[in-house]
Amino acid sequence: MARVVWHVPVTDPGTGATVLRLFRLRDGRRCAVGFSTPEALTALLGPDQAFTELGETALRALTAPLGVDTLVLDPRLVAPPVGGSPRIPALPPVGRLQHR
Structure with a gap:
């Protein structure tokens, strides 16, 4: 039986450690x-996205303690990362309503 390897996105937070990059489902x-190939990963996340190779069992073992029980192979859409807290635009002052 052939060994199935997933290409899993990772980040380096600057501490010298490699950290799995987790995503969110619509819910x-x-x-x-x-990803099944490095090319599929690059096509979706870009050429600068670092990755490591893991089997499904290893990936499940790493994510289970974090409460992550869903794995997605070859997603077709990934939203851009959200930076910091969302900014809500200031609304212009509202004048007093006048009844006629």
Whole structure:
């Protein structure tokens, strides 16, 4: 039986450690993402996205303690990362309503 390897996105937070990059499903739950080829990963996440190779069992073992139980292989859409807290534009002052 051939060994199945997933190409899993990772980040380096500057501490010298490699950290799995987790994503969110539409319903807000966290999930881990893997790609069947490095080209599929690059096509979706860009050429600068670092990755590591993991089997499904290893990926599940790493994410289970974090409460992540969903793995997605070869997603077709990934939204751009959200930076910081969302900014809500200031609304212009509202004048007093006048009844006629």
